[in-house]
Amino acid sequence: METTNGVKNGAKKEKQTIDLKTKALDIFSKYSMVIILIGLLIAFQLMTDGIFWRPLNITNIVLQNSHILVLAAGMLLVVLLGHVDLSVGSVMAFVGAISGILMVNNNISPWLAVPLCIAIGALIGAWQGYWVAYFGIPAFIVTLAGLLMFRGLTQVVLGGQSLAPFPEVFQKISTGYLPDLTDSSIHLLTMILGVLIAAALVFGQWRTREKRKNDLFEVESMNAFILKAIMTAVVMIGVTYIFASYQGYPVILVILGVIVAVYAFLTNKTVAGRQIYATGGNRKAAELSGIKTKKITFWVFVNMGAMAALAGLILAARLNAATPQAGTSMELDAMAAVYFGGASTSGGIGTIVGTIVGGLVMGVLNNGMSILGVGVDWQQAIKGLILLLAVVLDIYNKKKKAA
Amino acid sequence: MVGRDLTNRYPERHPNLGDVYFEVKDWTVHHPIDAHRIMNDKINFNIRKGEIVGIAGLMGAGRTEFAMSVFGRSYGSHISGSIHKAGREISVKDVPAAIENGLAYVSEDRKALGLNLLMDIRENTTIASLGKISKQGVLDKEKEVQVAESYRKKMRTKTSSIYQKVSSLSGGNQQKVVLAKWLMTEPDVLFLDEPTRGIDVGAKYEIYTIIEEMAAAGKCVCIISSELPEILGMCDRIYTMNEGKFTGEVLRKDANQESLMNLMTREEEGVL
Numbered sequence: 058m059e060t061t062n063g064v065k066n067g068a069k070k071e072k073q074t075i076d077l078k079t080k081a082l083d084i085f086s087k088y089s090m091v092i093i094l095i096g097l098l099i100a101f102q103l104m105t106d107g108i109f110w111r112p113l114n115i116t117n118i119v120l121q122n123s124h125i126l127v128l129a130a131g132m133l134l135v136v137l138l139g140h141v142d143l144s145v146g147s148v149m150a151f152v153g154a155i156s157g158i159l160m161v162n163n164n165i166s167p168w169l170a171v172p173l174c175i176a177i178g179a180l181i182g183a184w185q186g187y188w189v190a191y192f193g194i195p196a197f198i199v200t201l202a203g204l205l206m207f208r209g210l211t212q213v214v215l216g217g218q219s220l221a222p223f224p225e226v227f228q229k230i231s232t233g234y235l236p237d238l239t240d241s242s243i244h245l246l247t248m249i250l251g252v253l254i255a256a257a258l259v260f261g262q263w264r265t266r267e268k269r270k271n272d273l274f275e276v277e278s279m280n281a282f283i284l285k286a287i288m289t290a291v292v293m294i295g296v297t298y299i300f301a302s303y304q305g306y307p308v309i310l311v312i313l314g315v316i317v318a319v320y321a322f323l324t325n326k327t328v329a330g331r332q333i334y335a336t337g338g339n340r341k342a343a344e345l346s347g348i349k350t351k352k353i354t355f356w357v358f359v360n361m362g363a364m365a366a367l368a369g370l371i372l373a374a375r376l377n378a379a380t381p382q383a384g385t386s387m388e389l390d391a392m393a394a395v396y397f398g399g400a401s402t403s404g405g406i407g408t409i410v411g412t413i414v415g416g417l418v419m420g421v422l423n424n425g426m427s428i429l430g431v432g433v434d435w436q437q438a439i440k441g442l443i444l445l446l447a448v449v450l451d452i453y454n455k456k457k458k459a460a
Numbered sequence: 461m462v463g464r465d466l467t468n469r470y471p472e473r474h475p476n477l478g479d480v481y482f483e484v485k486d487w488t489v490h491h492p493i494d495a496h497r498i499m500n501d502k503i504n505f506n507i508r509k510g511e512i513v514g515i516a517g518l519m520g521a522g523r524t525e526f527a528m529s530v531f532g533r534s535y536g537s538h539i540s541g542s543i544h545k546a547g548r549e550i551s552v553k554d555v556p557a558a559i560e561n562g563l564a565y566v567s568e569d570r571k572a573l574g575l576n577l578l579m580d581i582r583e584n585t586t587i588a589s590l591g592k593i594s595k596q597g598v599l600d601k602e603k604e605v606q607v608a609e610s611y612r613k614k615m616r617t618k619t620s621s622i623y624q625k626v627s628s629l630s631g632g633n634q635q636k637v638v639l640a641k642w643l644m645t646e647p648d649v650l651f652l653d654e655p656t657r658g659i660d661v662g663a664k665y666e667i668y669t670i671i672e673e674m675a676a677a678g679k680c681v682c683i684i685s686s687e688l689p690e691i692l693g694m695c696d697r698i699y700t701m702n703e704g705k706f707t708g709e710v711l712r713k714d715a716n717q718e719s720l721m722n723l724m725t726r727e728e729e730g731v732l
Contacts, residue, residue: 268602326598326599327594328594328597331590331599334576334578334583335583335587338576338577342572342573342575342576343576343587345565345567345573346588347588348587405576
């Protein structure tokens with residue numbers, strides 16, 4: 058009798074440890090990129106003797122990577138459809154060049170020039186989307202052609218020269234900060250906004266949880282929820298404090314925040330978003346379910362063009378110049394961010410939050426290694442290796458979970 | 461094994477037939493790439509309200525091509541002929557128009573054409589009728605969950621929750637999700653292409669029961685199948701098909717496997 062009990066207990070214990078293990082594995086595979094990002098943030102802080110987390114540096118990371126994150130947001134939708142867009146780097150340069158012609162050479166107001174440039178980007182997207190969606194030409198080829206074409210056109214427009222300087226209002230897109238309310242060392246408006254956003258996020262989490270409870274969805278325990286809410290608030294307010302102790306939220310961070318919110322809404326809560334996932338997951342089944350997959354593909358490329366234009370403007374504003382070589386190989390950075398963020402190359406899988414985290418991993422790697430004095434050559438090699446490792450780890454986890 | 465006598469493989473059928481409701485006239489379809497090849501040749505087809513019609517034919521007879529071309533021209537090129545519903549000609553130029561006109565097509569290839577294997581039961585159920593669970597393009601997720609759950613119950617889909625990925629379901633339960641998806645579009649005319657392919661015996665009976673219920677609710681049902689017992693067990697009237705043409709039309713009481721097989725392999729158009 059005793060032995061059977063012993064065996065039973067042993068089995069029970071074993072089962073419990075297995076449960077814990079699968080749970081840990083589950084959490085790790087779900088949040089692997091976040092865990093890697095946190096690991097990097099801590100490692101760099103230690104290795105750089107505290108330089109990394111200085112307010113100036115954190116602000117710099119945002120400023121230096123904003124155009125990549127904007128590109129990556131647009132690229133996410135393209136990748137969700139199972140396509141790629143190789144032309145975005147060239148489109149950035151081309152739109153930057155046009156903006157230079159408009160604002161530097163012809164003194165057109167940025168308030169007119171910026172919307173015009175974004176419209177031009179959307180038109181370029183429409184041109185490429187037309188061939189991909191309605192002619193069935195692989196996006197790889199259409200956008201490879203775009204990569205060559207728009208790089209060439211940039212040279213034509215600029216005549217091989219750089220255009221500068223841009224009007225000051227325009228530069229503020231990438232170099233400006235929110236206005237301060239007081240003269241204190243802490244940026245008050247930023248702090249207020251940060252606390253409000255943190256409260257909104259926590260409230261949003263709580264509401265989702267309540268809704269899901271109604272919707273027969275398994276929700277996390279109250280303790281786990283409180284822990285999650287506290288963590289969200291601490292991270293949000295903590296990061297805000299770092300920005301506030303320098304010059305406050307950069308304008309570009311606010312723009313990025315709006316973009317992320319819009320994309321999160323689009324991908325999660327709208328019919329169009331659902332149809333994008335359906336088309337990417339199984340195009341033929343989507344078509345037979347009455348989804349206009351060609352129209353969806355077309356508009357995703359239009360959106361990508363507009364986002365590439367915005368990224369081009371952000372870069373031009375930061376460099377305060379339209380240069381022929383702007384944006385070179387940035388299409389690859391954007392794609393790396395999307396794949397880092399857990400998107401599938403065959404389409405149908407990927408999230409905006411994952412993409413932003415993926416982009417931040419890349420940005421943090423760049424920044425941290427630069428502070429450490431690692432040469433650009435080594436930086437690229439290391440980034441490449443980490444991209445491969447991240448994806449291998451992701452797939453390994455998924456396979457293990459499936460088995 | 462399935463807790464039921466295997467002799468009753470089909471639910472009992474007491475058809476309550478209405479008038480001819482859905483008609484396809486002189487339907488001719490050419491191959492999408494090789495436009496000279498005629499895949500469907502002047503097909504005339506009709507279904508009454510509450511009727512289950514079968515299309516029997518061997519693989520490659522042009523049955524799937526017929527159903528898919530009728531369903532919003534999702535197959536073929538140079539399509540000619542007309543489609544009538546309730547005595548009125550309807551235009552079904554694409555799949556959205558077909559769905560709007562109350563047509564539904566359940567594909568023979570569940571995994572490639574019927575389901576999105578990356579998505580869960582809920583998302584697969586609502587994907588063809590997103591308009592019903594949204595306002596101004598914004599999804600009402602609460603409503604979506606309620607609707608998906610009600611269809612799960614109606615179909616008796618065996619699953620832990622509607623959030624389960626369809627890739628982890630058995631063939632029979634996957635097929636129930638596909639049927640739920642199409643029932644949610646509230647169709648009048650359903651084409652079911654090999655509805656029980658790759659499904660175990662117990663689940664087959666459940667699928668048959670669901671089909672029977674659709675017909676009893678006054679819908680027009682067309683079953684396409686290579687399994688003659690299934691055709692004979694379920695259908696009130698049977699069209700036979702060979703090499704893109706309808707080669708015969710028989711009532712169930714006049715049909716047996718042998719006579720159907722003869723018609724299915726007949727080279728030239730006969731009595732029709």
